[in-house]
Amino acid sequence: MAGLLLQIVQGLSLGAVYAGLALALVLVHRFNGIVNFAQGELAMLSAYVAWQLLDAGLPFWAALPVTLAVSLVGGMLVERSIIRRVEGDRELAPVAVTVGLMVFVNAAAGLVWSFAVRSFPNPFPAALSFGSAQSGFSALGVLGVVAVMMLLLHAFFRHTGAGLIMRAVAADPVAARLSGVRVGRVLGLGWGLAAAVGAIAGILVAPLLFLEPNMMGGVLVYAFAAAVVGGFRDPVAAVVAGLGLGVAETLAGTYVAFVGADLKVIVPLLVIVAVLVLRRGPAGTAGTAGQW
């Protein structure tokens, strides 16, 4: 029974990472209708930035805000320099560009840091540091950080002037522009926020998966599945789906004999297929659109 509970907590913490990256995907898509295939690689890059800072001797809780700030600015720069050129294009060009960005960032990280697997320090205290109790502790830490991030994001969108302007742009960029909103700047800020949210996912998952340039590949598949459940528009559905996928994956891997560790990646793919078949395309959940 304690084992099952621990499995669920661990599933939830893994799911929180999926939820974080899914939220980043939804953020980008809400603002400029682009599905960002490079979101996972940008998060991996952020994890390397954090690793570099830790390596230089910064304590974890100082390296985290610096990494988030770097990611925010980096995301805005990517939007401004690359994405802006294909933003109006609704079809293949943005997909090709973000897939290209994904491959580029992956290769560049390999060039700079090599493809060697590095250990990444676990930020959560190893009190009660024996066996399962410790992993339960750090799982709760991951859940806590992601929960705080989501609350902050919610508060930002709901209760600040900048959040209001961003919601207006997501709803109708043309009308927002005619009210004097610099829409381009808001789209950049959307990419920056998404990169920062993804950075949190990357940093939290790095101690579990070990740091290497291909670290986020698997996570991105789960995050995609979670984002698809929310029609790439609904942040709440994406987060709930991310958590559910984490639990389903962990439980299926442990308790369903034939799934095991190798087949569990099928879980998110089945979810994607099921959602697409049932909903006939990521049309979104109209009822909750606009609700952050």
Add this chain to the structure above:
Amino acid sequence: MTLEIGGLTVRFGGVTALSEVDLTVRPGELVGLIGPNGAGKTTLFDCLTRRRDPVAGRMRFETGELGGLAPYEVARRGIARTFQHLGLFPGLSVRENVMVGAHRHGRSGFGAAALRLGRSRREEQQIRRITDGILEHMDLLPLADHPAAHLPHGTLKRIEIARALAVRPRLLLLDEPISGLGQDEAADIGRVIQDVHSASGAAIIVVEHHMGFVMGLCDRIVCLDSGRKIADGPPDRVGRDPAVIDACLGVAP
């Protein structure tokens, strides 16, 4: 002059949407812009709000040219617009919609404005005060926290006008404000426009198919047909103009 347009010409491919249109609007004037479908009325608004580039001509608002402005700067100069088909933010409440219009007021310095994160409580309160003042004036205060969707069409139109007013425009462009409305709602919007006109002192251009509506409302009527201006004058004279009656056949008063 509030607005001076000279020789404005717009082409889409081979079609000339506007052909050398001249138009002058004095401060506080209420001008009706009429003409059949495809006459170029909305295209004219699109040029003024920098959504479309003319191939020739000049547009001057107060003391500055509009030609080189980025679209978001148009509102900051003092021009606001509503859409023929509603342009509200449906996921935002009525009050939030109007706050987006008012967001430029009470700004702190440029540094804080860059990300709009450093706005003080006092500034937020000022925006809130401007917003609630407009909502009250437009009888929308009871609906302030309702989402700007699933409301009667006439109410949605009023919310859109309220948001445009929150920009504190000196030129207000209303694109078919009574399209899709019943008689009572249309009369209500007519009163709202008159009220806004006298209270704000802004110059207003109303695009409308419904000739009777603008004839009764405006000081001056301009008629476009196939991208050309065919009449410009007081309502009674333009209403009797054979060219106007011919162009707008079937919707003449």
